[in-house]
Amino acid sequence: MKLLIAGLVVGGLSLLWLFTYKFTCLSVFFMFVMIVVILINEFKLKLTQRRCFANCYINQNSFWYTFFQGRVFAFLSAFFSSVVFGVAYGVYLVKGGVFDYVFVGVSILFSYGIYFLFNKNGILSESVKFIISKNFASFSAALIVAFLIVVIEFNQTPPAYLDNSLSQTIKNASLIYSSCSYLNDFFELLREIEALEWWGIMKFSASNVNFYVKFIVWALFLFGNVLALIGVNKMFLIIYEGKLFNGKK
Numbered sequence: 131m132k133l134l135i136a137g138l139v140v141g142g143l144s145l146l147w148l149f150t151y152k153f154t155c156l157s158v159f160f161m162f163v164m165i166v167v168i169l170i171n172e173f174k175l176k177l178t179q180r181r182c183f184a185n186c187y188i189n190q191n192s193f194w195y196t197f198f199q200g201r202v203f204a205f206l207s208a209f210f211s212s213v214v215f216g217v218a219y220g221v222y223l224v225k226g227g228v229f230d231y232v233f234v235g236v237s238i239l240f241s242y243g244i245y246f247l248f249n250k251n252g253i254l255s256e257s258v259k260f261i262i263s264k265n266f267a268s269f270s271a272a273l274i275v276a277f278l279i280v281v282i283e284f285n286q287t288p289p290a291y292l293d294n295s296l297s298q299t300i301k302n303a304s305l306i307y308s309s310c311s312y313l314n315d316f317f318e319l320l321r322e323i324e325a326l327e328w329w330g331i332m333k334f335s336a337s338n339v340n341f342y343v344k345f346i347v348w349a350l351f352l353f354g355n356v357l358a359l360i361g362v363n364k365m366f367l368i369i370y371e372g373k374l375f376n377g378k379k
Contacts, residue, residue, distance in 0.1 A: 136370040148223050155310035165216035171368040172208035174261050180204050215361030222358035233275055234362055240271035241363035264367045272359035280352045300325045
């Protein structure tokens with residue numbers, strides 16, 4: 131039941147964002163909610179890590195030692211990473227298809243399995259096991275699934291919008307749109323960057339994408355997919371963990 135509730139919440143937020151971003155700026159609210167959920171997890175993690183980082187790397191007599199041990203630094207670093215993960219996941223949903231949505235579910239299941247095994251086997255100390263296992267599970271599951279995506283899509287043909295003219299390539303690539311001018315500008319920028327990357331690679335390889343060039347391209351896509359999947363994994367596990375703690379108490 132807890133898995134189902136967490137899955138429904140994550141799925142509901144994802145669908146609300148996916149079905150509204152084309153029509154209204156209010157869709158940003160659903161993105162904001164996803165970022166806040168991830169932020170809860172990230173803030174807990176940064177609070178756990180802050181003293182370890184300061185004690186290992188910073189001179190104890192310096193101002194920075196106090197700063198890196200403070201809650202302000204923990205919040206700022208958590209906020210930055212939460213925005214990155216949340217936005218990456220939102221973009222992944224917008225650019226993806228059914229195939230990509232299936233892999234979101236696979237990633238969530240993988241992350242839950244790793245999280246469950248870590249907590250069951252008593253590998254970590256009680257004081258940090260939930261927060262550390264949750265973040266390790268989110269990252270490792272995302273890496274595995276993103277690698278599978280790249281392996282499956284490795285021989286996929288380059289995008290159909292590619293043209294000998296850079297300006298025409300960028301124009302052809304602008305397929306994602308929104309009635310919200312802010313979102314539309316953001317999506318257009320992303321598509322233009324992606325189109326520019328593909329156009330440059332195709333020109334560099336004389337219109338034939340060889341193995342090494344394709345490897346570099348998919349490595350970049352792997353990085354983007356990892357960020358997106360880490361975001362949804364963390365969102366799912368923090369919701370599940372909240373239910374878990376409520377159940378115990």
